[in-house]
Amino acid sequence: MERVVSVDLGATSLKAALIDRTGNILCRKTIATSKAGRAAIIEQMVTVIQDLARGESVKAVGIGTPGFVDSKMGSVLLATNIPGWSGTHLAHTLQEHLGLPVVVENDANAAALGEAWKGAGQSLESFIMITLGTGVGGALYSRRTGLLSGSGFRGGEIGHAILYPGGAACACGQKGCVEQYLSGHVLEANYLRRTNKRLSSAEVLAAAAKDDVARGIAERFAFDLAVLITSLQNIFDPAGFVIGGGLVHWRATWWSWLDRNVREQCVHGGRVCLLPAATGNDAGLYGAAYLAFSNLMGAL
Numbered sequence: 001m002e003r004v005v006s007v008d009l010g011a012t013s014l015k016a017a018l019i020d021r022t023g024n025i026l027c028r029k030t031i032a033t034s035k036a037g038r039a040a041i042i043e044q045m046v047t048v049i050q051d052l053a054r055g056e057s058v059k060a061v062g063i064g065t066p067g068f069v070d071s072k073m074g075s076v077l078l079a080t081n082i083p084g085w086s087g088t089h090l091a092h093t094l095q096e097h098l099g100l101p102v103v104v105e106n107d108a109n110a111a112a113l114g115e116a117w118k119g120a121g122q123s124l125e126s127f128i129m130i131t132l133g134t135g136v137g138g139a140l141y142s143r144r145t146g147l148l149s150g151s152g153f154r155g156g157e158i159g160h161a162i163l164y165p166g167g168a169a170c171a172c173g174q175k176g177c178v179e180q181y182l183s184g185h186v187l188e189a190n191y192l193r194r195t196n197k198r199l200s201s202a203e204v205l206a207a208a209a210k211d212d213v214a215r216g217i218a219e220r221f222a223f224d225l226a227v228l229i230t231s232l233q234n235i236f237d238p239a240g241f242v243i244g245g246g247l248v249h250w251r252a253t254w255w256s257w258l259d260r261n262v263r264e265q266c267v268h269g270g271r272v273c274l275l276p277a278a279t280g281n282d283a284g285l286y287g288a289a290y291l292a293f294s295n296l297m298g299a300l
């Protein structure tokens, strides 16, 4: 059976998988993303892809990467989370190394495709994907028209929607971006500033039941996320929201608060459908594989 290798690049880890046409993950590898810049990361990708493809009938490669991505050219236009990654002609470079067709997409867009194919989005005609990890990503997906990538491949970048005008400075150059309030990185920094103790964002959210500082941070997180969802619901009226990323694993502490906040804040949208991502951390891998199959080998 035809197979592809998909890669989900993050600032902290690089995940890759060998996937068949029905969406079975046959083999996978996860390594820490190199901090040594562009050439080192590309070398890591080539090695991991070649390892997974060895002895298999791999026909194509799909990549999800952080940043604004020109998905037609397969180039990373701007990436603030990985030093030196902006301006990488990723598809072209990997094709030269691998001798296989390569398709590249923004990581949150890939996650949305993964959830549409194999996850919580399967039942939705349209949905907005929100990924809550080290940073905040987003994607707008409709079964009829596919991803809304915008006129300059910046569509769905809800991490840089303004949540608090004039607020915290963002690496993108704006002030008050969503990413400065809802990212795991910011939850960790807030906890450290108020307690002098270093916890991971997962630990902060998990501690919310018994630690007052953590609870305050998690409550604010749920409130702010509801503000974002209310705006998006009123602008796009999607059939639902699929919320993924690492922080969703720790939703036992904040999901009901989010639900209550959305019901209180979003009074015009009717019942807003909120779903946790069902493919967990594999959404990006499934989505990049889906792209590799559908763009390079004909629709699934």
Ligand SMILES: [Zn+2]
Binding pocket: 159, 160, 170, 171, 172, 173, 174, 177, 179
């Ligand atoms: Zn920003």
